[in-house]
Amino acid sequence: MEEILREISELANHASTQPTETELPGVWIIKGEVPQHQLSAVYEPMIGFIVQGGKTISIGDQTLKMKSPSYFLIPMEMPAAGRVEQGKNGLPYLSVALYLNQESLLQLIRDVPDDHWEKKVNGEFIGCEANQEFAEAWLRMLRLLNTPEHIPALFPAYEREILYHTLLGPQGWRLRQLCFANGKAPRIHQSIRWIRENFKKPFDIKRIAGKSGLAVTTFHRQFKEITGISPIQFQKQLRLLEARKLLVYSGFSVLEAAYEVGYESPSQFNREYSRFFGESPARDASRLRKLG
Structure with missing residues (x-):
């Protein structure tokens, strides 16, 4: 396993603390001392493979603490906060992300008998240990960076292999849910998209649940x-993440940012911002501007 991780690290040598896009479709790499505020964001559907170091992700009231070699799954767009740490012997943090391709996932599930998948459902988000087969699949995919002319022919096979191993893992049920047209996941996915597009508007759970064809209590659960x-x-977390961007990068005052993202009460905004980010909006924004 150590040799596999070492070679992946060499292939990712060009990466930086900003997400680095590769020539592989939907594959990004990030490396080094990633600023904590950069990891507080709306995460897109993805599989994240931690190659070196460790990462902590907070999703709602759940916290995932992971060390290399491990992986995590974000099945839908969702706000999360995180931080990273160095690996042993001072090796920089390194992770590779494969953004989910719905068509590739659906085709794979169609091709494999339903009784092949484990039925167990764990409702919690968890970090998953990466075994050698899983790591080797990522290595084969990343080796294509040295032979980009082979990417169109070979990448789909390696992407499929990574999806297959993820489907077999303890969070695979989350991926399978995405592909059941009559299941709960597609309905919730639709509501997530609506909330993302309308997060500045007053929240009307009856209206949102109705769009999903569900009773309020069922939708909430x-x-x-x-x-x-x-x-x-x-x-709320979408509003707070957007407000932080406005404060740090767009020069908004605290009051302007609060109103811009839909808050009617500045005191409520200050209270919820402080609870989510750990300090007041003004202090947090000042600190982040100094970090550049």
């Missing part, structure tokens, strides 16, 4: 089961 947080928490 299924939403939290899939995302780890309630619908209103989801909206």
Whole structure:
């Protein structure tokens, strides 16, 4: 395993603390002392493979603490906060992300008999230990960076292999849920997209649940089961993440940022911001601007 991880690290040598896009479709690499505020964001659906170091991700009231070699799954767009740490012997943090391709996933599930998959469902988000087969699949995929002319022909096979191993793992049930047209996941996914597009508007859970064709209590339960947080928490975290961007990068005042993202009460904004990020909006923004 150590030799596999070492070679992956060499292939990712060009990466930096900013997510680095590769020539492989939907594959990004990040390496080094990634600023904590950069890891507080809306995560897109992805599989993240931690090659070196460790990472902590907070999703709602759940916290995943992982060390290399391990992986995590984000099945849908969702707000999360995180931090990273160096590996043993001072090796920089390194992770590779494969963003989920719905068509590739659906085709794979169609091709494999349903009784092949483990039925066990664990409602929690967990970090998963990466075994040698899983790591080797990532290595084969990343080796294509040395022969980009082979990417169109070979990448789909390696992507499929990584998806297959993830489907077999302890969080594979989350991926399978995405492909059941009559299941709960597609309905919740639709509501997530609506909330993301309308997070500045007043929250009307009856309206959102109605769009999903669900009763309010059922919608609330299924939403939290899939995302780890309630619908209103989801909206609040989207507002707070957007407000932080406005404060740090767009020069908004605290009051302007609060109103811009939909808050009617500045005191409520200050209170919820401080609870989510650990310090007041003004202090947090000042600190992050100094970091550049």
